[in-house]
Amino acid sequence: MKKITKLDNFIFYHKDSVFKAMEKLNNKDVSFLVIINRRQELLGTITDGDIRRHILKGKSLNESIEIAMKKKPVYSYIHEENIHKKKLLSIPSIIKFLPVITKAKKVKYILLYEKDEINYIALVMAGGFGKRLGNKTKKIPKPLLKVGNKAILDLILKKIHYAGLKKIYISTHYLHQKIQDHIKKKYKKNDIRIIYEKSPMGTAGCISMINDTFENLIVINGDVVSNIDIKSLLTYHHDSKNDITLTVAKYSYKIPFGLVELNKSYQLVNIKEKPEIHFNVVSGIYCIKKSICNLVGNEYLDMTTLISNTIKLNKKIGVFPIHEYWKDVGNADDLIKAKNDFL
Missing domain, CATH: 3.10.580.10 (CBS-domain)
Structure with missing residues (x-):
């Protein structure tokens, strides 16, 4: 005290x-x-x-x-x-x-x-092919691409360590040896364990490969660059008594044309010049209770399916809005934007 x-x-x-x-x-x-x-x-x-x-x-x-x-x-x-x-x-x-x-x-x-110690562990999903990034991921796995002067994976691991989580799993598949070598070289003193998916298991399937004791699991996609406060997410998840907490970010899209509104008689009632539409989008960061993790079998499973199955079981799904910086760098344009943001 x-x-x-x-x-x-x-x-x-x-x-x-x-x-x-x-x-x-x-x-x-x-x-x-x-x-x-x-x-x-x-x-x-x-x-x-x-x-x-x-x-x-x-x-x-x-x-x-x-x-x-x-x-x-x-x-x-x-x-x-x-x-x-x-x-x-x-x-x-x-x-x-x-x-x-x-x-x-x-x-x-x-x-x-x-509490000095919280029984939470983290999982970084780093097995994707990064096909939307073209030649950039031909020889380098997506999580090892640099934003600023650091690899995306290093930025994620720094946030996890800052939140006080001691044990981290990293799921790999494409160019997995490069990720394994990177971890061995830079994180010798940290408890980081590599999971190798022989064939892709989706964005949630590899949870079944974690044989460990924990209360909750933080899952972060390996192509997310964000200043999210993970410690706040842990507290929010715990205090809300959620079975799953998914984080959402604001995403804006500007329609490049004038938007026409019609009435029931198909007559023009309004026109908006190139409006901007705002959405709440899943941001690729989740907190999942151990009892929900236990539902994952050793098979291909996407996170959206796991969440849908959890809803059907009448479990509590919470939403954690991100107001901090967030960027999914899964495509070339967003990767360039993130690089510029970190200059």
Whole structure:
């Protein structure tokens, strides 16, 4: 249990925007904020997960944080020191925090408890042929292509390690020896294990080849470049009690023609000049409960089929919206864009 007395990084004014809170959470590398008014009184709390639920509801990031915050947070008074720990540990989250306040409801300090070890492991899907990239993947597997000065696989592994996951599996097929050599050369001290698919098993089939003990599995496609906060995803998945959490990103497409709208009599009612359409798309990053992983047999299976089968079993599927940078570099144009972004 940690006692936080320097509160500047954790305090947030109730009239400021959700966007400003999101920026503070990202820039200060903190996982929660305590919301106060001008009199320094406790009004609520906000976490990364609360902000993502706000986004899912279609709410604006320019709204006041009061709209998105928890208005009835768990807190304790200074004079209740004998029950601080009990209150803190009763909070059903991986990251447990307890504002401790005076009788006047002013925040004096914050107690924090975070598990050092979480029984999560990661799987990077790195076996694809990369056919859409043409000659670029003729001699180099897609995950070893560079964005900036680092291979895509190295960017993914860095994010996983930063989130505190100690054990990582990498599924391989096409040019698998090159990936294996890369791991042996650069990650001798890390617990990274290679899975070799003799024939392609789809985007989920190789889960059956993981013979390990774990609570949840993070799956990341080997052609995804993103600044997603994996630790926030783990917390969101745990706190939402999801069986599967899939991440979604915003994708925009500009129609290169004027869009015509007709009524039932096929008469023109409106015309829009080259409109831009926005979609939520599956971003290739998932968190999956062990009980769902156990459903995967030793056969070809795509992730979309696994998710559909899970829905049929009436299991809980959650959605984690990505507001951070995200790019699927499976085609040449997006690879060039990602390279330019990392210049």
